[in-house]
Amino acid sequence: MDKNYKISKSEEEWKQQLTPNQFAVLRESATERPFTGEYNMHFENGIYTCAGCGEELFESSSKFDGHCGWPSFDQEIESGKIVEVKDETHGMIRTEILCGSCGGHLGHVFNDGPTETGLRYCVNSLSLNFKEEK
Template sequence: MDKIDKPLDAWRDELTPEQFHICRLGGTERAFSGEYYATRTPGIYQCACCQAPLFDSDTKYDSGSGWPSYFQPVSNEAVRELEDSSHGMQRIEVRCARCDAHLGHVFPDGPRPTGLRYCINSASLTLVPKTDPA
């Protein structure tokens, strides 16, 4: 998949104010406020900015954190992980590998089989429901 690199003004024109704040400026939505934190619809969660597939609903679980949580991305190539020492904390930031959108953070307190919790902002995602085979 080709990388996408656009100026901030182009992203601002394409995204909602909340998506722009979270995806392009590294913001965070309030816990329990996002569209997908409690969603159980089967499907693929894509990047809200570039539609790259990021997470499968089969890996989603209720972490109790108030944000959609997944124990792994759809592939190792789907996301990038970066050290984040902002806000006086040491965390690992998760970004879309295709367009560099800020998605959330990953923590080492998730369920098996990976032990990881990808804690992702709903505003950085769009859900494409799985269709039943005819």
């Protein structure tokens, strides 16, 4: 990763902190299988945070059923929380999204969202934690 992030750890430190599946997604840009993630059809009130560093990324009010198999959001909680990077892997041109605090891979953003933002942040559940609204 070519950006200096607020939170920087060695590969070994990340491996100690994250589960093997979280490490594969957050640090190696893997993707969980569609319709398998804990937060795909999760619609409780609260805040979705980065599973790597705890940074607040998405409010539950921005979540919708994208019918794609991954949690979908129409906007980040605050500008700058998400970093966008051009992704040309797998024979496609997409926009990868990373946590702005630790650089963890979250998923991709597409301009086919059904809300007024027109965006669909398609996020791996393994890259998220959830803080329920009290």
